[in-house]
Amino acid sequence: MGREFVDLFDRWADNYDDTVSGVEEEYQAVFHKYDQILKEVADRATGHVLEFGVGTGNLSAQLLSKTDQYIGIEPSEKMREVAEKKLGVPIYDGDFIAFPEPKTKVDSIVSSYAFHHLTYTEKNQAVEKYRQLLSKGGKVIFADTVFLNETAKNDMINAAKGKQYYNLAEDLETEYYPTIAELTEIFENNNFRISFEKLNDFVWLFEAIK
Numbered sequence: 216m217g218r219e220f221v222d223l224f225d226r227w228a229d230n231y232d233d234t235v236s237g238v239e240e241e242y243q244a245v246f247h248k249y250d251q252i253l254k255e256v257a258d259r260a261t262g263h264v265l266e267f268g269v270g271t272g273n274l275s276a277q278l279l280s281k282t283d284q285y286i287g288i289e290p291s292e293k294m295r296e297v298a299e300k301k302l303g304v305p306i307y308d309g310d311f312i313a314f315p316e317p318k319t320k321v322d323s324i325v326s327s328y329a330f331h332h333l334t335y336t337e338k339n340q341a342v343e344k345y346r347q348l349l350s351k352g353g354k355v356i357f358a359d360t361v362f363l364n365e366t367a368k369n370d371m372i373n374a375a376k377g378k379q380y381y382n383l384a385e386d387l388e389t390e391y392y393p394t395i396a397e398l399t400e401i402f403e404n405n406n407f408r409i410s411f412e413k414l415n416d417f418v419w420l421f422e423a424i425k
């Protein structure tokens with residue numbers, strides 16, 4: 216579920232790694248310190264790891280260098296092809312809510328630059344499910360664009376338009392980028408303890424402990 220943006224990623228798969236390396240001016244600030252952001256997520260992951268929205272497999276590569284207890288889930292067929300070629304492991308068709316479920320509990324559920332594809336209700340459904348899947352003390356560790364509040368979000372949209380970054384402005388207006396308060400509510404309602412760390416002008420790392 217929450218697969219409404221998957222066609223876009225099928226089309227983006229072949230040059231996604233160029234975008235994250237900063238060749239597109241419009242998205243430079245979003246992907247500023249991209250490798251370091253992925254490392255922050257990978258460093259916090261322990262034990263049996265489940266990743267959502269694998270994309271071209273950049274976070275996965277860091278995870279696989281530290282564990283072989285890894286399951287990757289990605290809804291875009293083209294992204295899966297790129298990632299499998301890069302990683303040499305299977306990546307499974309699925310999304311944040313509907314996916315082949317691991318047979319045993321997992322210790323870390325991770326994702327980068329992807330959770331905003333879910334609406335508020337879908338995010339809540341996903342987090343409810345993760346509580347069942349995680350071992351005691353297990354963690355959700357996500358890095359994604361998050362806003363301090365609605366004013367901060369509107370300021371970013373206006374700033375993007377002011378710089379004629381119309382694609383970025385449209386993304387911010389049409390995808391489901393949450394505020395800190397929304398994420399806090401979703402995770403706390405599902406009995407997680409959540410904390411946030413800002414990693415660039417757009418991206419925050421949020422870690423929620425069961």
Ligand SMILES: C[S@@+](CC[C@H](N)C(=O)[O-])C[C@H]1O[C@@H](n2cnc3c(N)ncnc32)[C@H](O)[C@@H]1O
Binds near residue numbers: 224235272310
């Ligand atoms: C911006 S890319 C991020 C890829 C990678 N995680 C990274 O950090 O570079 C977003 C990824 O989320 C995937 N995606 C889109 N909707 C999704 C959903 N509902 N569930 C899981 N992944 C989704 C896309 O296909 C795409 O591969």
